[in-house]
Amino acid sequence: MSTVESQIEELIPALRRYARALTGNISVADDLVQDCLERSLSRLALWRRGSDLRAWLFTIMRNIRVNDLTRQRTRPDMTASDEDLDRQSAAPTQGDRMVVRDLASALEQLVPEQREVVLLVGLEGMSYAEVAEVTGVPLGTVMSRLKRGRDRLSHLMNGSEPAIRRVK
Amino acid sequence: MNGRVSEDDLHAYLDGQLEPERVAAVEAWLASDPIDAERVRQWAEQKDGLHRLFDRVLDEPVPPRLTIAAITARRRWAGRSLPRLAAALALVMLGAVGGWWLRDEQGLAGTGGAVAMVGDALSAHVVFASEVRHPVEVAVSERAHLVGWLSKRLGAELKVPDLSPSGYALIGGRLLPASTGPAAQFMYESKTGLRLTLYLRRGDGGATAFRFANQNGVEAFYWMDGPFGYAIVADLPRDQLMPLAKAVYLQLEK
Known part of the structure; x- marks a missing residue:
């Protein structure tokens, strides 16, 4: 096993943790990690030696996830503005009305763009600049998604606005 | 929001990404503004909650x-x-x-x-x-x-x-x-x-x-x-x- 490969191996637990938080489902998460590892190993030649390996892996995984979600059509238009995203996440969805008080459920209600930023910063401890690199958006957009995501989580957790639980 | 301490500052403070010279100003602001202090407390709680929910994955054996x-x-x-x-x-x-x-x-x-x-x-x-x-x-x-x-x-x-x-x-x-x-x-x-x-x-x-x-x-x-x-x-x-x-x-x- 090459040095880079062992460095990747060391990052697998972190990739799994992030994927689990992102998808909320153990097998979907592990499939995502597997796809990410397969893709990164096949593109190892493209990795710039000395650059941040963790950010590179998370970027690959993020892009796979975006593709998956696009394929499943459960994702908003990639060009949606943050205001659109807010409207979307606040819009009632079908199912039982139930105030969400726990973080895991609240997290599921965030739109993917906000959820990924909240997790990359809050769980993975990435710098805002790293998050901008991973998500491919400007720093200002990262900050805006972080702020909106955190405020939305607070609202959901406090039950201070009607929160809708999505039914699987 | 106060002109000196922005919302971005509050998040950066929480995430340990604030320029060191700004920390004192943010702390002073939080000491004087219970509403923002409560917001930051809630965000910090969210971060702790994320770790409580998902850190156990790190200890699972990798399949x-x-x-x-x-x-x-x-x-x-x-x-x-x-x-x-x-x-x-x-x-x-x-x-x-x-x-x-x-x-x-x-x-x-x-x-x-x-x-x-x-x-x-x-x-x-x-x-x-x-x-x-x-x-x-x-x-x-x-x-x-x-x-x-x-x-x-x-x-x-x-x-x-x-x-x-x-x-x-x-x-x-x-x-x-x-x-x-x-x-x-x-x-x-x-x-x-x-x-x-x-x-x-x-x-x-x-x-x-x-x-x-x-x-x-x-x-x-x-x-x-x-x-x-x-x-x-x-x-x-x-x-x-x-x-x-x-x-x-x-x-x-x-």
């Missing part, structure tokens, strides 16, 4: 399919859509007929590891298969413990093939040292007391064809496949050992 070794092995086989088993067994047949010393698919890289492994497997067989009173460290009566323990030590979930249709019952297993780390040996016994051992340890991620080895009349079949290298060893002629090796291979592939 074998997600190891670099397994993924590398799959990639090497990818594109060869001929069923692997058919290919592997064809090589076994060639080996059986011609006594070939088969070359690894990847050339000779990794062969050294496989040869060293089968040497250790043969030695372990010779030492322990002849042991009458203590052939195994953990007996099959504690099967779940045995498999769990060895899986833990080898760092991946082990499957123990059932060879009873071929007339060999599992009697137990043991942990062994190898130059590459821990190794596991499972021992089987026929009704006539003939013993067969399955030896495995972490491989280098490569996949090889089946090969034979022989040491003083003890025969072994061995191969590397993904996370593990395997050797099946018995004091049996090759043509009798081969179907047992096939049975093991088939079950491990499931």
Whole structure:
């Protein structure tokens, strides 16, 4: 096993943790990690030696996830503005009305763009600049998604606005 | 929001990403503004909550399919859509007929590891298969413990093939040292007391064809496949050992 490969191996637990938080489902998460590892190993030649390996892996995984979600059509238009995203996440969805008080459920209600930023910063401890690199958006957009995501989580957790639980 | 302390500042403060010279200003602001202080407290609680929810994933053993070794092995086989088993067994047949010393698919890289492994497997067989009173460290009566323990030590979930249709019952297993780390040996016994051992340890991620080895009349079949290298060893002629090796291979592939 090459040095880079062992460095990747060391990052697998972190990739799994992030994927689990992102998808909320153990097998979907592990499939995502597997796809990410397969893709990164096949593109190892493209990795710039000395650059941040963790950010590179998370970027690959993020892009796979975006593709998956696009394929499943459960994702908003990639060009949606943050205001659109807010409207979307606040819009009632079908199912039982139930105030969400726990973080895991609240997290599921965030739109993917906000959820990924909240997790990359809050769980993975990435710098805002790293998050901008991973998500491919400007720093200002990262900050805006972080702020909106955190405020939305607070609202959901406090039950201070009607929160809708999505039914699987 | 106050002109001096922005909302971005509050998040950066929470996330430890605020320029050091701004920290005092933000702390002073928070001391004077209970509403913002409460917001920051809630965000901090969210961060703690995320760790409480998901940090346990870091302690879970990585499933074998997600190891670099397994993924590398799959990639090497990818594109060869001929069923692997058919290919592997064809090589076994060639080996059986011609006594070939088969070359690894990847050339000779990794062969050294496989040869060293089968040497250790043969030695372990010779030492322990002849042991009458203590052939195994953990007996099959504690099967779940045995498999769990060895899986833990080898760092991946082990499957123990059932060879009873071929007339060999599992009697137990043991942990062994190898130059590459821990190794596991499972021992089987026929009704006539003939013993067969399955030896495995972490491989280098490569996949090889089946090969034979022989040491003083003890025969072994061995191969590397993904996370593990395997050797099946018995004091049996090759043509009798081969179907047992096939049975093991088939079950491990499931």
